[in-house]
Amino acid sequence: SAVISQKPSRDICQRGTSLTIQCQVDSQVTMMFWYRQQPGQSLTLIATANQGSEATYESGFVIDKFPISRPNLTFSTLTVSNMSPEDSSIYLCSVDFRGVGEKLFFGSGTQLSVL
C-alpha cells in the first residue's frame, strides 16, 4: 500500500472563512474521493476528484461550497468555503489505486471545528 498524506490533521476555524485540505499520495492513483464523517457517524461521499476536469459531486454537495482540485494523479485539494458550525466534521480523502472498484485507502483525516 502507498502512503496517503493529508493535512492539516485538524483545525479550528471561524465562521465565514475557508479551509483548504490537501491530500498527497506517494504514487499515481486512478480515483480519488473526498468523504465527510460527522462524529460517531458513517461516511458520506462528497465528490470524486477527477484529474484534469471538474469534480463529480454527490447529491447535496455543490462546487461553490466544496471546490475540489486535482491537478495530477497524486494530489488533490478540498476547500470548505464560507464555513458554518454545521461544517464541523472529519474530512477524509480516499483513493482507489486502479480505479476498478477495489478497496479504498484513506488518509488520516482532517478534523475541522467551526466556531
Place this chain on the structure above:
Amino acid sequence: GQQVMQIPQYQHVQEGEDFTTYCNSSTTLSNIQWYKQRPGGHPVFLIQLVKSGEVKKQKRLTFQFGEAKKNSSLHITATQTTDVGTYFCAGRLVAGNNRKLIWGLGTSLAVNP
C-alpha cells in the same frame, strides 16, 4: 434510495466473548466491503466479498455474504482489546464503481478486559 442497514449500533463484550455485526441491503449488491476504524483513526479495509454465499476468514474474523447478495456479516471469535473500533460494511451497487458504495452506519465494538 438504496440503504445498507447495519446492526447493532453498539456492542460491549467481555474480552474472550464473540461478536457479530450484520448488514442488510434493500437491493442486491454487486459485492460488499468491510472496514475497521479505530477510535481517532481512519477506516482501514478488511475484506471484499463478491460471490453469493461466500465465506472468508482472517484469523479470528469470519466474513459471510448471503446467498441473495443482500446481507453480510462479520463475526469475531474470542474478542481481544485490539478489536476495539467501529466496523463498517459498504455495499457496492455497480461492479467496479466506488462511487456507488453505500456505507452502513457502523457497529462500535467495546471490549472490556
